[in-house]
Amino acid sequence: LPVVAIVGRPNVGKSTLVNRILGRREAVVEDVPGVTRDRVSYKADWIGRQFMVTDTGGWEPDAKGMGLAIAAQAEYAMRTADAIVLVVDATVGATATDEAVARVLRRSKTPVLLAANKVDSERMEAEAASLWSLGLGEPHTISAAHGRGTGDLLDKILEVLPESPRERFAVGGPRRVALVGKPNVGKSSLLNKLAGEERAVVDNVAGTTVDPVDELIELGGKPWQFVDTAGLRRKVRNATGHEYYASLRTRAALDSAEVALLLIDASQTITEQDLRVLSMIVDSGRALVVVFNKWDLVDEDRRYELDNEIDRELARVPWARRVNISAMTGRSVQKLVPALEGALESWDKRISTGQLNSWLKEIIAATPPPVRGGRQPRVMFATQAATRPPTFVLFTTGFLEAGYRRFLERKLRERFGFDGSPVRINVRVRD
Template sequence: MSTPTIAIVGRPNVGKSTIFNRLSGERIAIVEDIPGITRDRIYAEGSWLDKKFNVIDTGGIELSDAPFMAQIRFQAEVAIEEANVIIMLTDSQSGVTNDDQMIASLLKKTKKPIILAVNKVDNPERRMDIYDFYQLGLGEPFPISGSHGIGLGDLLDAVFAALPKEDDETDNDDRIAFSLIGRPNVGKSSLVNELLGQNRVIVSDIAGTTRDAIDTDFETPDGDKFKIIDTAGIRKRGKIRETTEKYSVLRAKRAIEKSDVVLIVLNAEEGIQEQDKKVAGLAHEEGKGVVIVVNKWDTLEKDNHTMKNFEEDIRTNFQYLKYAPIVYVSAVSGQRVKMILPLITQIANNRKKRVKSSVLNEVVQDAVATNPGPTDKGRRLKIFYMSQVAINPPTFVVFVNDIELMHFSYERFLENQLRQAFDFVGTPLKVITRERT
């Protein structure tokens, strides 16, 4: 299940940033008693009763023509479009205002679940003030206090109860889901079109369960079934470039969660940027298969060292992705694009691979024989046995005599031995050390 996204929407100075900081558990949004200080959407992660969510802070919407109001309204609309559930925040001290009425009217048109919260209910006497807010037509108002943290548990219970139910079809799905992640202008759309163009058997276009993106199912002539997870979803209007830059990490995170394999698409002309490393790290942490795709390779002037130098640059910047294969392609000419789908299939199979314990421990014994465990103060690490406990990604537990003796470098050595023996190209591995009792 993908992580739900909550947008906090309301007029200026009702305490949106304070609530945002409470829900995310961090002081990320600037909190000052000045209307309109949050001009751009900011997002963070939070959790409630072991359930994770993304939360978006928005600029305040109002009727006036104050500076930046058009941009703030647009930013809030984009946040509303991306959200699964919307918290409309109001202020008990001000009562229902014309701006509240306007925002409520705007939110009703979205057809998304809306939870009405009345902030600054700091004491029991103020609870009587919430009944006026029924006139907004958004159902029961939840009294909360951002400054004191009152009522947020009830609010989050209501938010999770209102989340749309996701289809469970993916549990029994034999399609391999993959996404293309990268900054604007790296050529993701062209690459998708080329992948679909080479395999013209498009099965269906299915609207995403949680947002307006389109996930495309297709089948190759050989009968391999795939689903491309779309990372678009923001309408191309207005000042979209700035918005896309600021919001692309959250959209990428959503796509990664739904994918089996992630294509990290780089622009050969521009090289590696900081944002590339951020989204690649998300794919690795989620345990997804990874292919690094260097697009626009045909536009570079090359010599005998160009590819080698580019690979060294990638391996230096993405040290945690040493297992990820690199493909140098051109979406425009189709150069090497046909290599991508077989790689995706191989990696998806590797993520599901299981190794028999007997075979696994033969490899471990050979590894220990060539490179004995480290020692500390006269004690040597002893490895008793290893067992695979999970797939997607493959996860192994190694039982030892003393967990303190298992250095990170030796854990990495064992991982490399597993990769060499069982061909785990493209997928991360998890090696967990346990002390045998």
């Protein structure tokens, strides 16, 4: 996960800010100068993105003096963090120590945000203006103790934070596919077909072993990484606990994949077990291609039934791409690559803030949000906070009903695509 380091001299409110970011309002903070605390990292979450927060409070001044200790703190943050927040006490103004650390941070290639803390009321905003002199850009006024302005600061942090290391890692490398589905739908058969040779023993017995090994397969001239496929290669007759292991395997595969190929046996009724795998995929936020296998066994009647089952059972993923194949005969297997590529393109897609907001304005003008409790919530602004999957944040003056949020998602998809990818819309109410 990307790392955000909080730096600053003692007593400016670093730990209070960390607690605020973690949402642990009750935590007691003793920011006594000279008391050495360990440098600690915590996992944090803001509007759907996860990152680590490091409290560099451990660097308290020692014999070398305040200036050196704080400079070391800043140097460390520059080496290890993906974004740095320098906290300054706005009621005191920039001290010589603040200036020393700012001097170090001005050389930083890592983005630095300046937080002017202890601005507990509007009246005190003006005092923070003098902090422009630190040369670190706009002072973001906050009250870590009361939560004032911390949401805006977090928005700014997310803006400058790179996507997580895994996300960066995937760029340019082979795309990562999880081949999932209940036992006996034809996963091993498909894997063999794609790999172009009969390498695994396929039989009618449902059962796999868990062994996380990936397989690289070239399709359409590009390598694709089929993650965690060892269990598919070595089919083991193992009735006991099979379901449990199958679900562990599915979770592990989804964890390290970017897109899921969900196999469903088209010749049989869609079952609870298929839907459980689907739920895991939806929870994982991965792109999705639904593959109806054993199409060679599907006749007119079954086809009609299947259409009804799809309408009923797959209604929660109307955006998923669908492909009908036969792993046995190889029919339409070549359609998988364009489906995977399309789904990943949507999963990676970023809409500019300008485009997004001009679309939003039109939609809101034509269909404003429903009135709740006599008040009409206003939707002020939208931004795409993340990709993989595309995650949007709407800033509003009031709660938006689920029905209206679904309406917005539908319109968003109509306008910008996102076929094959989930889309997340988070609403932030501002007062």
